[in-house]
Amino acid sequence: MYETVIGLEVHVELGTKTKIFCGCETEFGAPPNTHVCPVCMGSPGVLPVLNEQALRLGMKAAMALHCEVRKDSKFDRKNYFYPDSPKAYQISQYDEPIGEHGYIDIEVGGQVRRIGITRVHLEEDAGKLSHSVFGDASYVDFNRVGIPLIEIVSEPDIQTAEEARLYLEELKAIMQYCAVSECKMEEGSLRCDANISLRPIGQKELGTKTEIKNMNSFRHVERGLLFEQERQEAMLHRNEMIVQETRRFDESTMSTISMRSKEDAHDYRYFAEPDLPRIVVSDRFLAECLAEIPELPAQKRARFVQDYGLPDYDASVLTATRPLAEFFDETAKRVKDPKVASNWIMGDVLGYLKTTDATIETFAISSMRLAELIGLIENGTISTKIAKSVFKDMLETGKDAKILIEEQGLVQISDESALRAIAQKVIENNPKSVQDVVAGKDKAIGSLVGQMMKETKGKANPQVVNQILKELITG
Ligand SMILES: [Zn+2]
CATH class of the missing domain: 1.10.10.410 (Arc Repressor Mutant, subunit A)
Structure with a gap:
């Protein structure tokens, strides 16, 4: 019998207006190679300057992930030759990352599992390659070069593909709550690579691992890991050797395909970046970062259960994003029974949003107006059934519940x-x-x-x- 050992490396784009070492814009979707300058293109003689906002967001992320943060750290050069990198090196952090020894708690089958975070470090992004469908050309877009990233490396504490997905969902929520990143996987602002190996149960030392890349959604991460787990298990049963390599997830077959043998750290000839000074931050800077971290999803979930008496399931649905959690909070405060507010939001509101392009932030009915509608049920003015049709009319007409009820003579007969x-x-x-x-x-x-x-x-x-x-x- 084997057990599975998974570690995740997640890259998160920091939501800054400009790149990490120059003034180029970071906006997604611009025409190729329009957001570039001599600094991010690595022209001879130019010097990078650290964007303070990138450092601030990176620091906030490390703190929100319960890391010990360094007041004094440095950048290093990671050397590699590939067409996505105009400088032929990436500025990253090697042995002195901004954060270490953090964790994320996830809930698996009613139990809390703590997944360790080895490190959080700052680095710059590389360009984006695309390949001609005819196979005769490759194109490169350097707009992404120099966009600030953090890399979040987990400990090999994850034991199943499901746990990997839960970890990613929680990580994404934390980053969004802290306004560190929008974490849009479809735009590449959150990317995940996975390391996976198997070992006989009871054995201490790790088995040979493979790295999986090119997983573009949380579902793909789960499918890719499941496939790889089964592939490795079958090989071990046949007494075959697992080769340490990088494999690509293939969406059309939901399987992984060998790409290349895996590099080790020494292949990159890391050395301290000579063009940037050490990153030394004041206590005041750290205090400011800490003060900007809001109530995080796990705390919010616990409070919703404790203070509002919500079931765990409701609390986890309603805290999936910060705007949704705030919408519920604002509604629940104004009604007698918070569970009724939860039912309306999880059912009618989210149901409606699913059928449109709207988000909770652009939703036409404010939390105050929804609370008013619920209040009219609670004080016996209208029945729940009538309230459902009033809700629809509110969306269509933009009018308040009270006005619609008056106009349509909907007041409940209790006489x-x-x-x-x-x-x-x-x-x-x-x-x-x-x-x-x-x-x-x-x-x-x-x-x-x-x-x-x-x-x-x-x-x-x-x-x-x-x-x-x-x-x-x-x-
Ligand atoms: Zn630039």
Whole structure:
């Protein structure tokens, strides 16, 4: 029997306006090779200058990942020759990264698992290569060269493909909460490579690992790791040697394909970057970074369960992004039962957003207006059923719930004498259902309630109706 050992290397683009060592813009989607200058192109004689905002975001990320941060660190040159790098080296950090010894907690099957983070370091991005479909040419776009990145290296603490996905989801949420990065995998602002090896259960030393690249979604990471786990297990069962290599995930076959043998660190001839001074930060700078870290997803989840009495599931759905969590928070504060707010947001609001291009940030109904609608159910003005149609009308007309209810005469009828008169009529017209109720068939009352709703165009207060019907039938 074998156990799986997985470590992840995640690159996150820092959300700065300009590149890490020059003033070129970082905006995604510009025409190729328009955001370039002599510094990021590595012309002779130019000197890089560190973008303070990149350092600040990198530091915040390291702190949010519970790392010990260095007040004094340095940049190093990672030398390699490839067409995506105009300088033929990448400025990175080797032995003195800005952060080390952090962790992310994930929840697997109701249990918290702590995944260690080895290091967080700053570096610059490389260019983007694309290849002609005819196979006769390759193109390079240098707009991405010099965009600030952090690389987040996990400890080999991850044991399954599912844990890898959970770790990535939590990492992404933390980065988004801290406004370090938008983490759009489709735009490459979050990229993940995985190392995976197998070893016999009980064995201490690690087996030979392979590295998987080119996984463009969390689902691909999960599929790629599952494939690789099975491939290695089958090889070990056949007593074959695993080759240390880099493999590419292939989307069309959901499998991995060998790319090249894996480089070791010494292949890159790292040495201290001579064109940049050491990075030395003040206590004040660190305090400012720390102060900018908001309540993180795990803390928010715990608070939603504790303070609002939400089930774990609701809390994790509602904290998936910071704007969603804030929307819920603002709604829940204004209503009697936070679980009702949770149901509306998880059901009606998220359901609606799924069918449109809107996000919670551009959603047409503010948390305050949603809370008002829920309040009208809670104080008995309208039924939940009517509220659903008011909600739709709010989206269509942009009007407030109160105005729509007034305009359409939707106020719930809770007046007993009015309802009693209608109930009498319903009872006379439905002798069969009345008999069933008398005979103890509880379900039959539902059909009578339904008739009442029909008579009142859905405006009768269901609780009051239930009570009156029972009274009239059973005395
Ligand atoms: Zn530049």
